[in-house]
Amino acid sequence: MTADLHVVPVVFKDACGFVEMWHRHHDAPQGHKFSIGAALGDVLVGVIIVGRPVARHLDNGQTLEVTRLASDGTPNVCSLLYSAAWRAAKALGFTRLITYIQADEPGTSLRASGWRDIAARPARPGWNVPSRPRHSNGTEGIARTLWEAL
Helix, strand or coil: CHHHEEEEECCHHHHHHHHHHHCCCCCCCCCCCEEEEEEECCEEEEEEEEECCCCHHHCCCCEEEEEEEEECCCCCHHHHHHHHHHHHHHHCCCCEEEEEEECCCCCHHHHHCCEEEEEEECCCCCCCECCECCCCCCCCCCCEEEEEEC
């Protein structure tokens, strides 16, 4: 069934719409450097959105971050998209691609596409601070794992 699974271009607006429909626990991000879709025949079955690193200390001009990946459950979509995103980032001159997953997720697709688990990140109470108030996004208090493409 996945014989026609292939990478397709996708504009940010469409990638965000797909994320809103299919992502398990996040809304669409605010922006991106590029987005890539996965299609089965002519049906979009997954998207990956890549942008600047959320953590300011990682935003060195050479690093990008996968900020969202969503699929409809079609087999092999996530691995295809992680691999395609790293190829695209390297082709654009970037030297590092990272992403975070929740600590209770296994990272099977990341491992299958050649990424490595590099750090555990403890749960944070959130980004809201008196100097810069922010609304809750539902990810507070969740431990994460940092992964890096190889």
